Amino acid sequence: MAAKDNLSAVLRKVNDIQMEQREIPQPTDTEVLLAVHSVGICGSDVHYWTHGAIGDFVVKMPMVLGHETSGTVVAVGSKVTSLKPGDRVAVEPGVPCRMCDYCKGARYNLCLEMKFHATPPYHGSLTRYFAHPADFCYKLPDHVSYEEGALLEPLSVGVHACRRAGVTIGHTVLICGAGPIGLVNLLTAKAMGASKVCITDIDASRLERAKQLGADWTVQVNTIVNETSTQFADRIIVAIGGHADVTIECSGAESSIQSAIYATKSGGVLVLVGLGSATVNIPIVNAAVREVDIRGIFRYANCYPLALSMVASGKVDVKPLITHRFTLEQTLEAFETARTGRDNAIKVMIKCAQD
Template structure:
């Protein structure tokens, strides 16, 4: 097979290379995709800078990329749902489909899931890539490749809001206005939340959040007083939030999330920081504040696609920087430094 597949490969910490690899052949249940757009996620940067996230350690060269879209170039013989030329969003995690978690619909918890760019699995930041056809979602003509790639982070927001049971009339606090905080805010508004307040350390991100529909924003600093922040949240909302979605991973924000949430409410922790944190657990217990975890998503792509296709959610404003596949190293440097107020960096693989 022709070695004409430019691919971004992480060899070790701060050693990302572009190299030509062979174009793969799809298995019977797979499609070969000519890649369109691939977004850079915080986890990609974490692997580049640290070589690991928790127990997931880069021990061998790994192809980067998991927020992606592409065009079907070839189909396996058993594929019925797609044809050559279809533009698709790629759900990057393909589970075993037979374990207890998969059978109960919580396939994100499958121990044998193959998830793009999570060691030891390769990602899709390349020109050609094969993927299970049933985890590719056909894009309507009016939905762009960039929006297709952004279905991945948006699905995290959808899953977080489902875990928080956000519904019509909910009042929601989002801590952290990075890409995941912003898509969680967008999802909460789309699911019926009447008031959403969001916190962050960077004013430019709060400005973007406001532009995307946040009702209130709170600028934090490293020395912010927890009690004062909680009081500010309550004052701006005129009440206590009944749902909080924590997207920063910072211990201080987890503490604020618990203390700010209404008794009987829900705190969903999306951001992954240190393995252990000191939090006001008794405060949560005596007020029956539920603390729930989030790991990726399950069964969220169809809804996320519908939200974008219907115009209910506009994710295009999240994209602050664009690069070609050949410019991948520069793109990751921007992602590492956050230069130019970077929020979501998009790499365009098609020439």
């Protein structure tokens, strides 16, 4: 192990990522020390870089970026029995208090004391080495790659959203937004038994990628004609031959949320995944009188085991989501690619391990 090399991608302020050497931590009794292999760039990482904040989470001190992570155990704490050096693991990046009502009620994603990677004030994992609680590390089968392990993080968002939506065999599912999160929801919905999935987006190349991943219909947002949300919903309804049983909104755009409500059947479910403006106008009376349930999600809870099972069994193939690969030393170029969507970028992956 190159014990003195802990190169890390540190966000110092808006538009300022510096590559710095940081001290290699010592794991506590219940932690493992990980040699990071792969880290995917998430939209939140890019947003912190370009804006310095997401809602109430404000970057006030230098922060290591990254939270979609896999790596190799290189040392274990004295009380760790579930893992050993050499084990390959996926890392669940949020660590709750384990003591509050939310944690004890199996909804630890809502824990008020949550420590989540690369969410101020907590450091992330875009680094060579870091320590993490062993019970939030999941051993990867030999046939599951490090990159697939890193993608369990966004895939877990899809698992949580589809669980909240109640997606099951025979459902027609509408997904609004064909970015990385929309696409993992497409994969998850199909794996959970959805018979038909329609996906929408403003970008034709992303819709083409969605078709390749199994979307039954795609509907492109018309940016030339000033189309109303009801008109767009009508186009969706025509495309799928009726209203959707379940809609998963991944864009966060006000007009898309409005269309999502109109396109969901009476008695159906709309899950809000995408986060946009803090306040949006929605046709609440339409939703209320048709008993369209509107549900939010926040990250995920107890989803990594199922996400790993879906990948390991071959039920879900996340590999096509990766469009670009960079080394840790190329972090700035990687972030610029993710920010601009250059060359139809979907998921940008950074390899932190040294050959």
